[in-house]
Amino acid sequence: MQNHPIHPEANLIDLERVTEVFKALSDPTRLQLMLLLTLGETQVSTLVETLKQPQSTISRHLTLLRTAHLVLSRREATRVYYRLADSHVAQLLIQAFSHAQHERLGLPDHPEPDRLIGGVH
Secondary structure (H helix, E strand, O other): OOOEEEHHHHOHHHHHHHHHHHOOOOOHHHHHHHHHHHHOOOEHHHHHHHOOOOOOHHHHHHHHHHHHHEEEEEEEOOOEEEOOOHHHHHHHHHHHHHHHHHHHHHHOOOOOOOOOOOOOO
């Protein structure tokens, strides 16, 4: 995946969008759903069984994630499948959990090869 450089003076629309993304991810159940979806497209009933929560609860969380454009859904007859919206979402999760693990285990930061400040590619 290609990293896109960012500007320290972010566009207002981008700031609002990133705020929406972090709000949508600010719930443990939604994060668990997102982690499961890093494994690939998954049927809602599988998510319900895995997380051992009522289907209405899982559906409510998935709707919020879909509204935030973090997941995509498709229907096949009576079954609904969800997947991560794109590779940026997967990388966001990987980086967030890597950060948490480094903090928990007291690991040092990785050296940054190139600072990604500049224009969007």
